[in-house]
Amino acid sequence: MIDAEFVCDALDRRDFGFFSGVPCSFLKGPFALLEKRDTYVPAPNEGIALSMAAGAELTGTRAVVLAQNSGLGNLLDPLTSLTMAYEIPLLLFISLRGWPSAEDDEPHHAAMGAGTIGVLEAIDVAHGILGPDESSLTELLDLAETERRQNRSFVILVPAKTIGTYQTPPAVDRNELSRKDAVAALAEHLGDALVYSTTGMISRELFGASDNPRNFYMQGSMGHAIGLGLGTALNRPDRRIAVVDGDGAAAMHLGGLALAGERQPENLTHFVLDNGSYDSTGGQRTRDSVMQWADLALAAGYRTGQTCRTVPEIHAHLEKIADLPGPHLVAIHIGKGGATPPRVTSAHTNSQVRARFQREATPSAADTGRRG
Known part of the structure; x- marks a missing residue:
């Protein structure tokens, strides 16, 4: 090596x-x-x-x-x-x-x-x-x-195991909200929503906290969770849609955020968990400065934008917007690192994730009749 x-x-x-x-x-x-x-x-x-x-x-x-x-x-x-x-x-x-x-x-x-x-x-x-x-x-x-x-x-x-790693000092603990606690808090408010979670640790965290057929764990295709969520929101206006994103993934294809703001689906809530790093690949930084996600969302056309830094703030804000038309963006600032959650593929293949989610997302005959 x-x-x-x-x-x-x-x-x-x-x-x-x-x-x-x-x-x-x-x-x-x-x-x-x-x-x-x-x-x-x-x-x-x-x-x-x-x-x-x-x-x-x-x-x-x-x-x-x-x-x-x-x-x-x-x-x-x-x-x-x-x-x-x-x-x-x-x-x-x-x-x-x-x-x-x-x-x-x-x-x-x-x-x-x-x-x-x-x-x-x-x-x-x-x-x-x-x-x-x-x-x-x-x-x-x-x-x-x-x-x-x-x-x-x-x-x-x-290829794998060709170039060695380099040990860097551990990140300073600033008593920030953990990824695990943030995901657990927002999961309490998902209810019957159809949920898209971004690639990497966030999907693994959601899987560990609340595995559900209504969760589409996006393994790969970084930056496209908002596109998936927007496509579903526009075609199932009768269902609540949630996208659980990361700062690196959301920044990768900001055009998706801009399009969600332009189309303004009332049933969409977009979460962005921001720790300024790519935790899945070793904690490399995403940016040198903090992105003002709430301001960006409002500028793009989201109806609300909010930043949360504690579990009580998450609960209070999600209760506040629960019955309000979206799209909403909720930025949650979290700390780097943390325990590594289980892989989704330890329990489900990607095709199984897709199949069970699609059964939940496809309208039944009764739903079609109500929509018509």
């Missing part, structure tokens, strides 16, 4: 001076080291990371993008229509989740695990798979230099 320090030192020796990306646990070590630098900027999504890196390259600063292969889709547009079209060379480290075998990872990584290499080959992007020794990294960086001289990008694909 290659030390994370060796990876960053190798990039320094080759004069890379700007770094951006969206974290993956396979790249936890380099992210932990890069976060200490002013030259690293966390991006809300992989496409923005790549376009920032391209902007840095246009100033003469060599740039690196680090991302998970599940975010490759976010990269493809700027990769093909920006960096390839304008011949702007970049170096990318992309993890290989779900590779070489889908059984080695969570089910939502299966398709991209099998398809990552094929996608890169289809668009003719040079790439290589990193081995567990330092010489492999050196060889791939040499290949990247060859591609750079032809104004072409190069992707270093990183």
